[in-house]
Amino acid sequence: MRDLDIRIHAKRFASRLVLHELGFGADDGEFLALVGPSGTGKSTLLHLIGGLDDDFEGSIHWGGAPLHRPGEAPERLGMMFQEPRLMPWLNALDNVRLVQAGSTDGEGRAMALLHEVGLGDAIDAWPAQLSGGMLRRVALARAFVVAPRLLLMDEPFVSLDMPTGNRLRDLLLDLWQRDRPLVLFVTHDLREALTLADRVLFLSSPPARVVLDYHVPLPRPRRLEGSEIAALQERLFERHPDLLSGMLEVR
Structure with missing residues (x-):
């Protein structure tokens, strides 16, 4: 059994x-992306894994045991959503610390992460004072402040311009x-x-x-706008022209 079994x-x-x-497995330390047509249930799946919805038939195991136990939050689970979901009445530091519980050095780790994502000068800033990219960086720091073993990310960089999105993707990979x-x-x-x-x-x-579990053959680092990514995408569409329509059938 894999570390995570869905x-x-x-x-x-x-x-x-x-x-x-719907089933798949993954091992500790892997980075998996989920893609598919709009409305196919990608966010719903993350909600099931994250314990935000327990109304389903099936099982979700981590290390051979149920990921969720009644009345208990999963250990070291991080989440980042399409919207930053910061509390407007808390500054950047306190928004990051919001998910910490019982940490002996909670403030120190939160401050270190904010510095790492480039917000060392905005620790005391309120969400209303931050740009969209800065809000996402606070949310990224909050996702990593619990030193997660499992990190669920639901289109965290959607609607950002290319330079800002690239900076955040680089930060994510550095932290990961x-x-x-x-x-x-x-x-x-x-x-x-x-x-x-x-x-x-x-x-x-x-x-x-x-319908397809695809292992990306390219070494890191990779650039989203690079020719290797474009060529790989083209090869995928040539082989599976209906890949993103959700109509692909595995042969």
């Missing part, structure tokens, strides 16, 4: 079947390569997936399942 037999919203016989959590990263951008991930999981249209 077996979702069925996830429904009312009578609508959203996920069906240092701490080596297992990352599950949802994106609609195949180039972003191929740039960041060790493996890309392609989901079908609903009811969603994994």
Whole structure:
């Protein structure tokens, strides 16, 4: 069994079947990207793994045991969403510290991470005083402040301009390569997936399942706008022209 083992037999919203016989495994330290058509259930899957929704048929195991236990939060789980979700009444430092519990050096680690993401001069700033890119950097620091073993990221860099997005992707990879959590990263951008991930999981249209588990053959570092990523994307579409429509059938 892999470190993380996902077996979702069925996830429904009312009578609508959203996920069906969706399964995959991953090992500690891997970086996986999840891509697929809009509305296919990528965010729903992250919510199940993160324990935000427990209404499903199936199992989610970490290290051979259920990831979630009744009344207990998963140990060292980090999350980052499409929106930064900062508390407007807390400054940058306190927003990062918000997820810490019982840490003996919580403030020191939070301050170090804010410096690492380039916000050493904005520790006392309120969210309303920060740009969109700076808000995402606070959220990124908050995701890593718990030293996560499992990090769930739901389109965290969506809607950012290319230079800002590239800086944040570089920061993410720097932090990931240092701490080596297992990352599950949802994106609609195949180039972003191929740039960041060790493996890309392609989901079908609903009811969603994994139709292709693709191991990215390129060494790091990779550039999203680089020719190698463009060529790799082109080869994927030549081989699987319906890849992102969710209609791919594995042969």
